[in-house]
Amino acid sequence: MANSRIAAIDVGNDSLKGIFGKMEVDINIPNVIAKDVEDRPIIGIEELDNQDPTEGIHIRLHSPTLKDNNSIYRVGHLATKSSNSMELDPGSSKSEEDQTLVMLFAALAIDAAREENKQIFKRSNNVIEATYTLGTGLPLREVKEGKDVGYRSRLLSSVHQVEFLVTPKYQGLKVNIKFEEVKVYPEGFAAFINLVMDNNLNIINKDLIDKRILIQDIGGLSTDVAVIKNRKVDDDKAQGFNLGVSESLEAIREEIRSKHGVELDSRRDVVEIITKKNDRNHIMVKGSRTSVHDIVDRILLELAKKQYRHLRNIWQKNSQTEICYFIGGGSIILKDYLKALNNNLDGYNIDFFEDEKESIWMMANAYYKLIADFSKKNQKEKQSEEQKMVKTK
Ligand SMILES: Nc1ncnc2c1ncn2[C@@H]1O[C@H](COP(=O)(O)OP(=O)(O)OP(=O)(O)O)[C@@H](O)[C@H]1O
Ligand SMILES: [Mg+2]
Numbered sequence: 001m002a003n004s005r006i007a008a009i010d011v012g013n014d015s016l017k018g019i020f021g022k023m024e025v026d027i028n029i030p031n032v033i034a035k036d037v038e039d040r041p042i043i044g045i046e047e048l049d050n051q052d053p054t055e056g057i058h059i060r061l062h063s064p065t066l067k068d069n070n071s072i073y074r075v076g077h078l079a080t081k082s083s084n085s086m087e088l089d090p091g092s093s094k095s096e097e098d099q100t101l102v103m104l105f106a107a108l109a110i111d112a113a114r115e116e117n118k119q120i121f122k123r124s125n126n127v128i129e130a131t132y133t134l135g136t137g138l139p140l141r142e143v144k145e146g147k148d149v150g151y152r153s154r155l156l157s158s159v160h161q162v163e164f165l166v167t168p169k170y171q172g173l174k175v176n177i178k179f180e181e182v183k184v185y186p187e188g189f190a191a192f193i194n195l196v197m198d199n200n201l202n203i204i205n206k207d208l209i210d211k212r213i214l215i216q217d218i219g220g221l222s223t224d225v226a227v228i229k230n231r232k233v234d235d236d237k238a239q240g241f242n243l244g245v246s247e248s249l250e251a252i253r254e255e256i257r258s259k260h261g262v263e264l265d266s267r268r269d270v271v272e273i274i275t276k277k278n279d280r281n282h283i284m285v286k287g288s289r290t291s292v293h294d295i296v297d298r299i300l301l302e303l304a305k306k307q308y309r310h311l312r313n314i315w316q317k318n319s320q321t322e323i324c325y326f327i328g329g330g331s332i333i334l335k336d337y338l339k340a341l342n343n344n345l346d347g348y349n350i351d352f353f354e355d356e357k358e359s360i361w362m363m364a365n366a367y368y369k370l371i372a373d374f375s376k377k378n379q380k381e382k383q384s385e386e387q388k389m390v391k392t393k
Contacts, residue, residue: 003120004131004180006375008368009107010361011100011136013088014220014246014329017364018107025111026364029054029075031220033102034082036072051168053113057106058167063160066098072165075106080266088221091242095142095151101160108132109162109175128175135371137185137363139224140238148184155182181378183371188226189233190366191215191327201373211322216311217362218330220246223307225314227321239314245330248303255295260285274300274333275356304337308345315348323349327362 009018016029036058057075079085086099094100112121112130122129134155138148160177164170192215196205203209215226221244227237249267252274256262262285264270274281274296281293307330315321326338335352342350353359 004133004375005111005117005120006135006368006372007108007111007132008135008364008371009104010363010367011094011103012219012363013222013244016103016107017361018111019361019364019368020111023368025114026361027054027107027110029057029103029107029110030077030080031099031103032076032079032085032087033099034074034079034085035068036074037084053110053167053169056166056168057110058165059106059109060163060165061102061105061161062163063101063105064158065154065160066101068098073102073106075102093142093147095138095147104136105160105162105177108134108177109164110170112175112177113164113170113173126173128173129178130175131178131180133180133371133375134182135185135367135374136182137187137190137367139222139240140186140188140226140233140235141240143184143186144235144238148186152182152184155179181374183367183374185367185370186233187217187224187363188215188228188238190370191217191226191325191362192228192233193369194362194366195325197369199369199372201369208323212318212320214311214314214318214321214324216307216324216326216331217328218245218307218326218334219328220244220330223310223328223330225310227314227318237314237318239310241310243303243306243310245303245333248299249333251299252292252295255299256283256292259295260290260292271329271333300334301337304334304341307334308338308341311348311350312346315346323351326350326352327359329360332356332359 005021007018007020009016011031013031015031018027020026055077057078059075060070060072062070074082088097088099108130111117112128138151142148156179162175162177164173196203196209198204209231213228215228217224221242222240223243224240225238227234246267249270252270253264253267256264260283262283273283273292281296282289282291284290311324331352338350342348
């Protein structure tokens with residue numbers, strides 16, 4: 001198959017992260033969808049043309065892999081404004097939810113429809129034929145249960161069509177998505193790969209590769225801890241629990257509302273207030289600079305304590321661990337609290353990533369490394385086969 005484009009996609013409970021092509025494109029979409037029951041009001045064409053397509057994803061999906069085929073969805077930012085929006089339930093399985101596929105197909109279609117990709121994908125009568133080589137992942141728990149196999153084959157076995165409805169710039173386009181190859185990696189393993197290898201899968205961290213390490217990934221709705229030994233993820237030791245930072249962010253938002261009468265639009269606004277470089281933990285109340293430090297400290301410290309208890313628990317069961325890395329968006333928010341607790345308590349060897357982007361994009365980066373390497377080797381194989389054919393002719 002010609003012209004297959006690389007896509008590395010991490011469908012996080014909080015947001016999807018995608019890296020495409022030669023890494024020239026990356027996209028981040030909140031993992032929120034809303035099934036459309038009524039028509040989305042048509043906005044003026046001009047207004048639509050000026051907007052970013054990702055801000056207004058409105059699509060109809062046709063795919064036999066969906067439990068609910070041919071439905072209309074608002075996805076991401078547009079869905080957050082909807083009254084019937086759905087976020088993933090912490091107890092659910094990523095591989096079995098339509099929501100995972102809706103997010104995945106939407107992200108691929110947004111990439112496929114880009115003006116620049118007219119060179120790669122065939123377009124006729126507003127229909128785009130897009131072929132991808134996809135690297136993605138599932139939580140260790142689901143891979144352990146063997147759910148990756150079915151997930152992969154459902155993606156591979158059919159064509160999935162995304163029809164853009166009232167979406168800026170792309171309204172009226174249809175994208176037929178086919179996969180040349182799909183690789184489903186376990187999330188914890190992927191994080192390890194990203195830490196020790198570069199884009200060509202050369203080892204960049206010799207010190208780390210043979211160590212026993214823990215990777216605690218604190219996400220929006222869940223936390224996963226991978227145990228790595230002998231360069232492998234120890235399946236039996238890995239643990240996941242339904243505890244992320246979303247709930248605490250929501251609690252902070254609620255308390256700011258009840259105490260100061262200030263209504264913040266979203267959890268993202270809370271993140272901004274507690275992580276900004278200047279004037280951290282302050283908001284404006286009726287024009288006066290006001291501290292929310294007490295609220296933030298109390299709620300985040302409580303969550304950090306719970307996270308620390310999990311770390312302690314797992315470290316006890318893996319006493320020869322040398323270091324634990326904290327990754328995911330939640331680690332950025334809890335970093336100072338976890339460090340303070342650790343200094344006062346057990347003094348484990350723990351580490352964080354200074355670069356926020358590195359922490360949040362860990363999985364997507366790992367999938368990219370793995371799938372790009374796979375694709376390169378695959379192409380070489382094909383080339384040498386073709387050469388053999390030519391020689392034998
Ligand atoms: N730049 C940032 N700085 C600080 N916190 C952030 C940042 N971006 C996102 N977050 C917060 O971190 C939390 C987790 O984000 P992350 O992207 O790691 O979750 P996820 O991978 O989508 O979810 P999960 O791991 O549960 O599947 C979110 O609640 C988000 O609000
Ligand atoms: Mg995550």
